[in-house]
Amino acid sequence: MSKNDDTPQLLTSNTLVFQQTSSMLSNDFRIEDAAGNLVGQVLTTGGVGARLLKGSRTFDLLDERGNLLLHIKDPFDMGFDRYELITPDGSLLAHVRKQFSMMRKRLKIEMPGLTLELAGSILEYDFSIRTGERVAAQVSRQWGGVVAGLRGRSRYSVSFDPDAPEPVRLAMVGALIALDLMRAKDARN
Numbered sequence: 001m002s003k004n005d006d007t008p009q010l011l012t013s014n015t016l017v018f019q020q021t022s023s024m025l026s027n028d029f030r031i032e033d034a035a036g037n038l039v040g041q042v043l044t045t046g047g048v049g050a051r052l053l054k055g056s057r058t059f060d061l062l063d064e065r066g067n068l069l070l071h072i073k074d075p076f077d078m079g080f081d082r083y084e085l086i087t088p089d090g091s092l093l094a095h096v097r098k099q100f101s102m103m104r105k106r107l108k109i110e111m112p113g114l115t116l117e118l119a120g121s122i123l124e125y126d127f128s129i130r131t132g133e134r135v136a137a138q139v140s141r142q143w144g145g146v147v148a149g150l151r152g153r154s155r156y157s158v159s160f161d162p163d164a165p166e167p168v169r170l171a172m173v174g175a176l177i178a179l180d181l182m183r184a185k186d187a188r189n
Contacts, residue, residue: 008063009033010040010173011166017142020154020180027059027181031173039064042072042177059177061170070174074181081185083178085171094171096178107182109175116172118179125156129172136161137172154180 010016015034020027031040045058061070070093071086081098099106109116109129116136120127125141142155158176160169 007166008040008065008067008069009037010061010063010069011169013039014160014162016040016158016160016173018154018156018158018176018180029177029180037064040069040173059181061174061177070170072174072177072181074178081182083174083181085174085178093167094174096175098182107175107179109171111168111171114168116168116175118175125154129175134161136164136168139176 010031013033016039017032017034017036019030019032021029027042027044029042030038031042033039041062043060043062045060057074057076059072060068061072063069068088071088073084073086075082075084083096085093085096087093094109094111097108097110099108107118109118114131116129116131118127119130125139127139128135129137129139138159140157142157158172160172164172
C-alpha cells in the first residue's frame with residue numbers, strides 16, 4: 001500500500017492500538033499507531049437525552065487531523081444487533097451484523113462484493129478478521145492496568161495485512177468499534 005500525504009495514517013498504519021474510554025454517557029476511543037502517535041479517535045455523538053434513554057447510538061471516527069472518516073450508526077433493531085458504517089458523503093460502506101451462535105459471539109462485516117468474519121475468542125479480544133481462509137487482521141488484548149480496567153477502559157492492538165485496501169481497513173476499524181459497543185450493550189442488559 002503506497003502512502004500518500006493526504007491519506008490518513010489510520011488507513012496506512014499496519015498496527016493500531018485502540019484505547020477505549022467508557023463513561024455513563026459515552027464510548028470514546030483513542031487510536032494510536034505502533035509508536036504511540038495519535039492517528040484517530042472515535043467520539044460519541046447525539047443528544048444527551050437520547051443517550052440517557054437508549055444509550056450511545058451514533059459515533060464518528062475521525063483521523064489525526066479531525067476529519068470525519070466514518071459515521072457509525074446503531075439503528076434500533078429487534079433481534080440480532082446491527083451497525084451501519086456510513087462514509088462522510090452519506091453512502092453505506094458496510095453493515096456489521098451479530099450472527100446467531102450457541103457458544104460464541106460471531107460478527108460479519110458485509111461490504112459490496114466482500115464479506116469478512118470475526119473468528120476466534122471475540123469476548124477475550126484474541127481473534128482474527130478473515131475473508132475465507134485469508135487473515136485480513138489479527139486482534140489481541142493488551143494489558144492496560146488495573147486502574148484502567150476499573151475505569152471501563154479496554155486496550156487492544158490490531159495488526160492488518162499490509163495488502164488490505166483502505167476501504168476494507170476502514171470497515172474493519174468500524175467493525176471493531178461496533179464490537180466494543182455491542183459488548184457495552186450486552187453488559188447493560
